[in-house]
Amino acid sequence: MSQEHSKRGLIASLRGNFLAGLAVIAPGVLTLWLVWNVINWIDGLVLPLIPRRFHPENLIGLDVPGVGVVVFVIFTLIMGYFTKGLIGRTLVGWGERIVEAMPVIRSIYNAVKQIAETILSRQAPTFDRACLVQYPRPGIWAMAFISTTTRGEVGQKLDGNGEMVSIFLPTTPNPTSGFLLFVPRADVIELDMMIEDAAKLIISAGLVYPDSRTGKTRPAPATVQPPPHIS
Numbered sequence: 360m361s362q363e364h365s366k367r368g369l370i371a372s373l374r375g376n377f378l379a380g381l382a383v384i385a386p387g388v389l390t391l392w393l394v395w396n397v398i399n400w401i402d403g404l405v406l407p408l409i410p411r412r413f414h415p416e417n418l419i420g421l422d423v424p425g426v427g428v429v430v431f432v433i434f435t436l437i438m439g440y441f442t443k444g445l446i447g448r449t450l451v452g453w454g455e456r457i458v459e460a461m462p463v464i465r466s467i468y469n470a471v472k473q474i475a476e477t478i479l480s481r482q483a484p485t486f487d488r489a490c491l492v493q494y495p496r497p498g499i500w501a502m503a504f505i506s507t508t509t510r511g512e513v514g515q516k517l518d519g520n521g522e523m524v525s526i527f528l529p530t531t532p533n534p535t536s537g538f539l540l541f542v543p544r545a546d547v548i549e550l551d552m553m554i555e556d557a558a559k560l561i562i563s564a565g566l567v568y569p570d571s572r573t574g575k576t577r578p579a580p581a582t583v584q585p586p587p588h589i590s
Contacts, residue, residue, distance in 0.1 A: 395424075402427030489557035491548040492526055492540065502561055503528040504554065509541050517541060531564050
């Protein structure tokens with residue numbers, strides 16, 4: 360009996376050590392994997408546009424990853440500098456007028472341009488704060504983000520419902536997709552936690568909760584199953 364307990368204790372210890380090591384290694388490995396794949400993806404897009412005689416393997420005999428990234432950054436800097444001038448702005452204006460004459464391409468271009476300008480703007484709008492909203496039915500609460508007070512035609516059409524707010528309800532564990540909801544402010548419970556902490560809670564599927572006292576995130580307590588009833 361003691362040997363069985365000792366064996367179980369050893370297995371539990373090994374399991375705990377493995378999980379502790381995995382918790383340390385996984386973030387770094389996943390980060391490196393993501394960076395490596397992004398570099399390879401950019402290289403795959405940029406290098407085919409460069410004459411083969413200028414590729415690293417032909418110049419120095421080595422396949423150097425990241426050359427495409429460097430070329431992309433340099434090209435982007437040059438384009439940014441060029442478009443600040445009068446000639447650059449004029450050429451960009453001509454190009455946009457040509458695009459405006461193409462019905463389908465015009466819609467795609469304008470949508471992508473608006474998104475890019477919003478994301479890359481130095482004063483880009485951000486979510487106001489995290490909140491709770493009843494979804495998909497009353498009695499069930501979902502975490503969301505308050506974008507702005509509802510304005511424009513939507514705000515005018517909903518004027519009889521009191522003050523309305525625009526809510527972004529993200530999905531778990533991928534918060535880049537979700538739903539846009541227009542909800543009465545009275546039906547929204549605003550949270551004090553930071554936007555970043557709310558995002559961690561959503562991405563972790565409720566496993567990482569922010570500490571209301573320190574603002575630091577901490578794992579949710581494990582659910583303890585009651586022992587089976589022995590009759």
